[in-house]
Amino acid sequence: MRQQMQIHPDCNEAVVGLINQLPLLFDELCAVLANTAAPGLAIHAAKDARSHARERWRQGFALEELYMELDLLQRCVNAAVREYFAEINSRTAQQEVHEAIDRFFSAATRNAIRQFRSEQERHVADALAERERALAAQRKSDERLRIAAEAAGLGIFEWDPRTDCAVWENARMYEITGQPKELGPMSARQFIDTLVHPDDRPRVNAAMHAATSAAADIHEIFRIRKLQSGTQRMIEASGRFVPEVSGTGCVFVGTLRDVTARVEAEEALKLADRRKDVFLATLAHELRNPLAPVVNAAALLQRPGISADKLLWVHGIIDRHASHLAHLIDDLLDLSRIAAGKITLREQPFDLKTAVDQSIEINAPTAAQRGHRIEVIDTSPLPLYVNGDLTRITQIISNLLDNAIKYTANSGHIRLKVGREDSYASISVEDNGIGMDPDLIPSLFEMFEQEPAAPTGRKSGLGIGLTVARSLVEMHHGTIVASSGGRGHGSCFTVRLPLCDAPEAAIAGMAPDPSAAKEARRVLIVDDNVDAATSLAVLLDDQEVRVAFNGQQALEIARDFDPEIVLLDLGLPDLTGYEVARRLREEYAGKNMFIAALTGYGQPEDRERTQRAGFDQHIVKPARPEEIIALIRTA
Incomplete structure (x- = not known):
């Protein structure tokens, strides 16, 4: 047969293909018979074969009936040949026709068998290739899982509760437990009895028993003591029961992770939180304590006819406790600056x-x-x-x-x-x-x-x-x-x-002699806190002092007073201290006016800002009176 038949699987497409293909087969058979000595037979046989095929195809065709159909087709053709030769007495022609028909159908059958085998082999090859692709994908997935487990520090294990046998999937299990590799993996019971801390062992045993009984998930954090080194570590165990490959039971697949660092960090955070609460309570206590004697001293000062000795005693109380408050605030500010890296x-x-x-x-x-x-x-x-x-x-x-x-x-x-x-x-x-x-x-x-x-x-x-x-x-x-x-x-x-090298020359003491007579300086105090401004003015009663409680008033007083020294608060109700300093520099350009910021803002950026605004010095409240007096003398 010169034209090959297309053999397809048993499906609708296969039926359609065969219906389209078999008429060509008949045509080839007719062509073979046409070359014989009985051309009329070819026409007769083709007619009967086509009629038979169409009838069979209308009834439905299946691939497994291929050989039966070919055999039936051959018998139909042979019957037609015998019927034809019943009228024509020619043994030679009859023999040639039968031989041609046998050769034709033998070739068709061999070709069908060859194509069927080829198709089967192709199906087997495709199945094997698909299986290989599936195995490769599984190996790739397993490798990704192992890489992820190694990156996460996970040890992977498998445990069969029926045999109490375990498989440790990676080396991390040996690192976590300290078990020598040559000794192989431990079973779950050996792990619990050998490594788990005695105080945690009942809890872990109960969790494993519950998981085994109900085939449930498990997630526990507990202590172990590593083999060989004996160091104590915190371990997180997670896992679940999954069906075995054979389908006859379930095995426990789980992970171990060393979470010692995480647990210690969590405990440190809890401890820091408790310390913070204690600190806040202590801070409230420490700030209230000095205020009580200060309030009492203020009440004593209101009494008429207070003696000089008692006045000196009250002064000592206020000075000590105000200094204590200032010290507390300085410590808090230093702590904040250190935490922010702003100490210079x-x-x-x-x-x-x-x-x-x-x-x-x-x-x-x-x-x-x-x-x-x-x-x-x-x-x-x-x-x-x-x-x-x-x-x-x-x-x-x-x-x-x-x-x-x-x-x-x-x-x-x-x-x-x-x-x-x-x-x-x-x-x-x-x-x-x-x-x-x-x-x-x-x-x-x-x-x-x-x-x-x-x-x-x-x-x-x-x-x-x-x-x-x-x-x-x-x-x-x-x-x-x-x-x-x-x-x-x-x-x-x-x-x-x-230690460092000594300076090349000793620097003479720069502090002025307090006993040296100094003439009074014109000092302008600018502060919206009336008590702070007026009390400072009383301290400087040996100077010529004026007081202003806002920025605009300060500018007006300065025009008539012409101050040599200005102690200027930054947070004023109308103009900021920066604006007041800028205007004073503009109005009194060329005059030697010393302007000092006297403020509660003491961060490095605050000092830089006052310097840019034209201040000569930055003093943080509360300033000690000695510091202000020294400033007045040396400005």
Whole structure:
């Protein structure tokens, strides 16, 4: 057969293809018979075959009937041939026709078988290719899962509760548990009995039992102790039961993750939140405490005929507690600036002993009130020059002294030792106070951390002094450490700061002699806080002072008063202090007028803004009277 038959699967398209194809088969058969000695037979056979095929096709055709149809078709053709040769006596022609028909149908059958096999092989090849693609996709998906699990730090395992056998899918399981790889995986029961913390074991066993009984999911966080190293870790276990490949049961597929860092971070946040609450309560207490004596002192001042001694006593009360409030506010502001990274150091070489002297001067009144003796031990006969901010280093030493005074019982002994250690200057503050638990020492410099109680039975201060001290020491490239022999054995704080070369020439003291006679200066005080402005004017009663309570009034007074010094608040009700300073500079251009900002705004950006606006100095409220008087004398 010269033209090949198209063999298709058993479907509607196959039926249509065969219906269209078989008439061509008949045509070929007719052409074969036409070449024989009986052309009439060809026409007769073709006619009968077509009639038979059309009738069969109308009844419906299926692929599996192919061979039966070909056989039936061959018999029909042979019957027609025999009928034809019954009328024509020609054995030779009859034999040739039968041989041609046999060859034709044999070739058709072989071709059909060949095409059927080819189609089957193609189907098998397609199925194998599809299976290979599915396996490749599964391998790719498994690889992605493994990569994701490794990136997430997950250990993957499988456990069969019927046999108590386990499979550990990746090396992370061995890393999490500390199990040597040569020993192979543990079963779930071995894992719980060997690694899980005894206090957590009942909970984990109950969760596994519930999951096994109900084929439910499990999610637990518990402690384990790693094999070999013995370190304790927090583990998160998750998983669920899934059908086994064979379909005969379920296996537990789960993951393990080491969540120690996350749990510790969560606990640290909770602790910080508790410390914050304690700090806010302490802050309210510490701010209210100094206000009570100040209010009482104000009431005493209203009494007529108060004696000079009592007036001096009231003055001392107000001064001490106002200084305490100012100190609290300064600590809070420093804490905020440190957290925001806005502390700017004014570094210059100076003798560290200067800062020591100033810090003792600051804390001496409080120490005397408690009956403490401050002993200074100087082991270095030469100056100890450091490159730093004198004010900030004085603050560091003052905070340490203040801490020693708070946590030492009355009539205590505080030793301040100054010396040199290699290329560092060393300052240590040691007391014989309540001491510290060694376990608490590492956290003492954390924000809001305090020793549980002062000798008075309550906490004193805000718990931020040591935090500020440590930050300032680190900004000066130094170190600070604490030590204690335990409760009741006192404490010691040691600061080490890098030494620098001495300045080329000693700088003469620049502070003016307070006893030197100075003529009165014209001072203009501008502040919308009437009490603050008038009380400052009373303090400067040895000067020629005028007071203004808003910006416009200040400009009007300045035209007649011609002030030499202006102490100017920034937050005025009409004009800002910046605008007042700008107008004064314009109206009195060429005159030597000293303008100082006296404000509650003390951030570095506030200082930069006042400098740009033409201020000569920036003073943060509340300023000590000595500072204002010194400014008046040196401006």
